[in-house]
Amino acid sequence: MNFGFPMRLQYMISGGDFNNAGAAASSLKKILKQLSIDSELVRKIVVALYEAEVNVVAHAYSGLINIELDHEKILIVIQDEGPGIPDIDKAMEAGFSTASEEVRSMGFGAGMGLPNIKKNTSTLSVESEVGKGTKLEMIIYLNT
Amino acid sequence: MNLAEIIKSLNLKIISGKLNPETKIKGVYVSDLLSDVMGNAKAGDLWITLQSHKNIIAVAELKDICAILIINGGQPDEETIKKSREDDILLLGTDESAFSMAGRIYELFKKHELL
Numbered sequence: 001m002n003f004g005f006p007m008r009l010q011y012m013i014s015g016g017d018f019n020n021a022g023a024a025a026s027s028l029k030k031i032l033k034q035l036s037i038d039s040e041l042v043r044k045i046v047v048a049l050y051e052a053e054v055n056v057v058a059h060a061y062s063g064l065i066n067i068e069l070d071h072e073k074i075l076i077v078i079q080d081e082g083p084g085i086p087d088i089d090k091a092m093e094a095g096f097s098t099a100s101e102e103v104r105s106m107g108f109g110a111g112m113g114l115p116n117i118k119k120n121t122s123t124l125s126v127e128s129e130v131g132k133g134t135k136l137e138m139i140i141y142l143n144t
Numbered sequence: 145m146n147l148a149e150i151i152k153s154l155n156l157k158i159i160s161g162k163l164n165p166e167t168k169i170k171g172v173y174v175s176d177l178l179s180d181v182m183g184n185a186k187a188g189d190l191w192i193t194l195q196s197h198k199n200i201i202a203v204a205e206l207k208d209i210c211a212i213l214i215i216n217g218g219q220p221d222e223e224t225i226k227k228s229r230e231d232d233i234l235l236l237g238t239d240e241s242a243f244s245m246a247g248r249i250y251e252l253f254k255k256h257e258l259l
């Protein structure tokens with residue numbers, strides 16, 4: 001693979017496909033490691049991506065991840081088609097979850113995903129339209 | 145703390161993966177909630193959980209958790225075992241509870257003056 005900067009990556013997510021949840025985060029982790037990015041920073045980035053990815057799997061129908069990496073920062077945009085989030089402030093609260101009983105029994109649905117994303121990113125913006133979908137945009141600066 | 149010593153003294157079953165005798169764990173995290181582990185476990189931890197499905201491997205791999213101990217006799221399926229091999233995550237098992245496992249590992253850490 002050619003690591004020219006800025007580097008752009010794209011992944012698709014299928015709603016309900018728990019079997020492959022986290023595949024994009026795993027793939028990104030391998031790339032970031034090859035670029036010798038600090039492993040603590042890599043973990044922050046992949047935790048944020050994983051949680052966003054799993055949210056599409058657990059709560060939406062399909063999604064697209066666009067990543068842009070340059071020397072200063074990584075920009076991750078996750079856009080999904082799904083039910084949307086009626087109250088974003090509430091969704092951001094630790095412990096708030098609408099996950100189904102089945103999803104909870106697998107250990108998802110603690111209501112910690114969005115707080116984890118917030119905690120691990122430099123900036124996070126959440127936009128959502130009920131009945132249409134949700135868009136998360138996050139930036140993590142590389143030299144913190 | 146040396147993982148091999150924990151496996152031996154707690155009589156843990158190695159479900160998949162090859163134990164490197166040099167592997168050391170830095171700490172232990174006990175949780176059945178994946179995003180709790182994502183948020184709070186540390187690199188180099190041993191993770192104790194009752195979850196045994198495929199997603200635990202991705203969580204461990206992303207967080208650089210060195211091994212997962214599945215309690216209460218939980219049995220991961222073939223696909224989970226296969227993924228644990230691919231991602232080089234050691235899968236351990238016991239019939240005992242999280243309480244008993246955590247307690248005994250805590251004692252071992254104390255014995256080695258790591259706490």
Ligand SMILES: Nc1ncnc2c1ncn2[C@@H]1O[C@H](COP(=O)(O)OP(=O)(O)OP(=O)(O)O)[C@@H](O)[C@H]1O
Nearest residue numbers: 055059091097098099108109110111112113114179
């Ligand atoms: N992409 C999304 N589409 C629709 N709803 C979402 C989306 N992401 C989050 N939500 C809503 O926000 C709530 C909180 O999300 P959060 O990730 O914090 O917790 P969770 O997914 O329920 O549980 P956890 O992430 O701890 O497994 C969800 O339960 C859901 O109602």
Ligand SMILES: [Mg+2]
Nearest residue numbers: 054055113114
């Ligand atoms: Mg979530």
